[in-house]
Amino acid sequence: MKLSKLDTVVFGIATLCLLGVALAAIVSDPARQPIRVAYLYPATSSPQDVWMAEIGNPDAQQQVTFSENGVYDFDFSPNGDWLAFSERSEAGIVDLRLMDMRSRRVIDLVDCGAQDAYCTTPVFSPDGSKLAYQRSESFSGSYGLSRIWLVDMSSGNYETDRLIADTRIVGHSPVWAANGNTIAFYSSDVREPGILIFDFVPRDGSDAQLRFIPSSHGAMGTISPNGQRIIFPEIARRGEQFFTHLRIADLRNKSFAAFTDPGGPADDVNARWNPNGQTVALARRYTDQRWTPGHQLYLRSANDEDEALAPILYDERYSTSYFRWNQTGDRLVMQRLPFAGGNGADKRQRVPEIWIYDLESGDSSKIAENAFVPQWVGF
Numbered sequence: 001m002k003l004s005k006l007d008t009v010v011f012g013i014a015t016l017c018l019l020g021v022a023l024a025a026i027v028s029d030p031a032r033q034p035i036r037v038a039y040l041y042p043a044t045s046s047p048q049d050v051w052m053a054e055i056g057n058p059d060a061q062q063q064v065t066f067s068e069n070g071v072y073d074f075d076f077s078p079n080g081d082w083l084a085f086s087e088r089s090e091a092g093i094v095d096l097r098l099m100d101m102r103s104r105r106v107i108d109l110v111d112c113g114a115q116d117a118y119c120t121t122p123v124f125s126p127d128g129s130k131l132a133y134q135r136s137e138s139f140s141g142s143y144g145l146s147r148i149w150l151v152d153m154s155s156g157n158y159e160t161d162r163l164i165a166d167t168r169i170v171g172h173s174p175v176w177a178a179n180g181n182t183i184a185f186y187s188s189d190v191r192e193p194g195i196l197i198f199d200f201v202p203r204d205g206s207d208a209q210l211r212f213i214p215s216s217h218g219a220m221g222t223i224s225p226n227g228q229r230i231i232f233p234e235i236a237r238r239g240e241q242f243f244t245h246l247r248i249a250d251l252r253n254k255s256f257a258a259f260t261d262p263g264g265p266a267d268d269v270n271a272r273w274n275p276n277g278q279t280v281a282l283a284r285r286y287t288d289q290r291w292t293p294g295h296q297l298y299l300r301s302a303n304d305e306d307e308a309l310a311p312i313l314y315d316e317r318y319s320t321s322y323f324r325w326n327q328t329g330d331r332l333v334m335q336r337l338p339f340a341g342g343n344g345a346d347k348r349q350r351v352p353e354i355w356i357y358d359l360e361s362g363d364s365s366k367i368a369e370n371a372f373v374p375q376w377v378g379f
Contacts, residue, residue: 037356058365085101195249299359
């Protein structure tokens, strides 16, 4: 059967539409997207901006933000479509801004300067519907203690308000649980310092939305994906010196225990819960005969004894203390600081570097130099 001219045109248009749909599906498939990390660059001069690189092609680095006064910190939405960043102004204010990664259009997310506030540390919720950040208000020309605020990312107006209405509750460094119901932060209230855990939906039939874990270290720690357990650093004194060990709090059982030995020969400064909820990466420096100039990276089960550690990335030429898992828990992005050789042979400038570690293969690769605070970009 011979097609008419009109049928041919219609058939051609339909074919192109189907091809377009298929191509869009291929392009939008997370499995086909390049794996990217972002970081602030340069570490040793100003202004700093957000840069991005593919882990398979680290030489093709791309500048994302172009700030006159520099970016303070940033976070990507879970799908990688949005970049929230805190940007310095000439007046010394830090505002929150939002970039659409598809169009690269930038808007004011929270105009903190107009509200005489100082806003930093944006952190997207796991589903991207909320954004937590820390905000300090100005009193008589100086900024007070910060509090945690939320932005409603699902509304076109990006409405913002305090996480907790009680203005006596102060805090910084918000962290979300993967279930999206729990957010934790460190309260720097000098009368009662510690970690506060806020549940949007009260757990275990209780009416309490806010729980407290006493801690004097000043750092937030890491929360399990289900929001039930928190591993956090605590100060330990051994003789005349102070070190850091890790404690674990079980919120369901309301119990506390040492996660690493406070009296042991180690200094444990950071930990990150794997998205699988079963393993934890931690940065450790031994203080006995196993001593190294800096912290090395280890892996252990969340339920094993302290000494059941497996080295992930051990290299005495580097110290590693800042790291993050990807969403699938099979790779780590980390900030590493190189040490100059003891014999003076290594003349490298000590600038932070960004590295990737693949848990399955055991391979590691350098992504960037003179860069810091890396994180994954979406999938």
